[in-house]
Amino acid sequence: MKPENTNYLRELVRSATGIVLEVEKEYLLEARLSPVAHREGLGDVESLVEMLRMNPDGVLRDMVLDAMTTNETSFFRDLHPFDALRQTILPQLMERRAETRTLNIWSAVCSSGQEPYSLLMMLSENFPELSSWNLNFLASDVSTSMIERARAGRYSQFEVSRGLPASFLVKYLSKVGQSWEMDAGLRKAVKFQVLNLVQPWPALPTMDIIMMRNVLIYFDNATKEKILRKACGCLRGDGYLFLGSSEVLMGLDVALQRTSIDGSWCYQPESRTPAVP
Amino acid sequence: MVDTMSNGSMRALVVDDFQTIHQIMRRVLGALGIHDISDAVDGEKALEVLEKEGPFNLVLVDWYMPVMNGLDFVRAVRARRHHDSTKILMVTTEAEQESIVAALDAGADDYLMKPFTPEMVEEKLAILGLCPAKG
Ligand SMILES: C[S@@+](CC[C@H](N)C(=O)[O-])C[C@H]1O[C@@H](n2cnc3c(N)ncnc32)[C@H](O)[C@@H]1O
Numbered sequence: 078m079k080p081e082n083t084n085y086l087r088e089l090v091r092s093a094t095g096i097v098l099e100v101e102k103e104y105l106l107e108a109r110l111s112p113v114a115h116r117e118g119l120g121d122v123e124s125l126v127e128m129l130r131m132n133p134d135g136v137l138r139d140m141v142l143d144a145m146t147t148n149e150t151s152f153f154r155d156l157h158p159f160d161a162l163r164q165t166i167l168p169q170l171m172e173r174r175a176e177t178r179t180l181n182i183w184s185a186v187c188s189s190g191q192e193p194y195s196l197l198m199m200l201s202e203n204f205p206e207l208s209s210w211n212l213n214f215l216a217s218d219v220s221t222s223m224i225e226r227a228r229a230g231r232y233s234q235f236e237v238s239r240g241l242p243a244s245f246l247v248k249y250l251s252k253v254g255q256s257w258e259m260d261a262g263l264r265k266a267v268k269f270q271v272l273n274l275v276q277p278w279p280a281l282p283t284m285d286i287i288m289m290r291n292v293l294i295y296f297d298n299a300t301k302e303k304i305l306r307k308a309c310g311c312l313r314g315d316g317y318l319f320l321g322s323s324e325v326l327m328g329l330d331v332a333l334q335r336t337s338i339d340g341s342w343c344y345q346p347e348s349r350t351p352a353v354p
Numbered sequence: 355m356v357d358t359m360s361n362g363s364m365r366a367l368v369v370d371d372f373q374t375i376h377q378i379m380r381r382v383l384g385a386l387g388i389h390d391i392s393d394a395v396d397g398e399k400a401l402e403v404l405e406k407e408g409p410f411n412l413v414l415v416d417w418y419m420p421v422m423n424g425l426d427f428v429r430a431v432r433a434r435r436h437h438d439s440t441k442i443l444m445v446t447t448e449a450e451q452e453s454i455v456a457a458l459d460a461g462a463d464d465y466l467m468k469p470f471t472p473e474m475v476e477e478k479l480a481i482l483g484l485c486p487a488k489g
Contacts (some may be wrong), residue, residue, distance in 0.1 A: 151477070153477075153481070155487055155488060156481070156487035157479055157487055234449060234467055236475045238467055238470060239473065239474060239475045239477060240467060240481070242464055242481050243454050243457075243458060243462075243464045243465035243466075244458055244464075246454065246465075247451055247454050247455050247458065250449045251451065252449075252450070322488075340487075
């Protein structure tokens, strides 16, 4: 590919999603965009870039961004965060919020929806009393097509075989043709919204739980810091933030403290006044 | 008592009428540190192995097999209370919702549809508490 085209694509991906393509990852441009170029009848990636230059805000741009983001996810991914939420965090938060009976939860990079639905199934299974609570569940992602998929809640046999216990599968999904469809009640319980973490955020309620797993790895440190500070800003003082299991805050200047709960790392806003023993 | 958490001492039984599945499962389970693996080609043989060589931590069982099918095997095992702590995972091409419900009702602990990938097996074992979750 011509260097100016490579640079154009890198800059497009970076400015739109914050994802920084290292030089050694440049082959991904060709690998992931060739199928898009073919599908759209454009021949090769060079002509795809020509089209993009002429019409930079069209559907082609969304297709390119979708192809360049990694949407890999699974139900109950890593398991430990869900254990921590079930065994420790939710009982604690529900006791503390007993007066307002309100919980605000945000799955900030929900991809095709497995993460928010896993949480909802776990809640419905273990905390049925929440059905009379005010549960505000927001799930967002930068990708329009991912949000559409998540909202539809339809999964292939392959997808439901990743991490989902069969007892949940038959209880919360139903088979429709060759795919499995999430229960309508659960689908309605989530507000799905396109939200780009590297652009200004809309007004959000103060969250009790934020899941922001497996997205920071794609950003440079300055972007990570900016996002984490904003997340911290909309997290309640005793709320919890979850990151991906391989994501660490090392070298980042953010006011979050790490705790280990039931085998999972999670993060809480640093308390401003040191605790008095 | 069988130690269920350290994979080194885990014992598994693979029940399938296809040799290829025995081989694949050996490789997949081996990668998870489970090496003590027996196999059987149908439900009836599997019951014998279970009594002679048991207890096992995990039984992976196909649905369609000659002599005694997987569903009847699960019922037979669950009728003998001394295998209650053995986890049973059905591994089958059968993918209808009613069949999955039937298998769980019969006493299977989880259900994996063929074709499967090594990650799927690992994730099922993590759900069953037989191997640590990734991450
Ligand atoms: C690997 S998935 C993670 C999904 C899920 N949280 C998990 O851990 O399984 C990464 C997701 O991040 C999304 N993403 C990438 N850049 C983003 C951005 N700037 N703002 C919001 N989401 C973004 C992608 O669309 C993709 O769905």
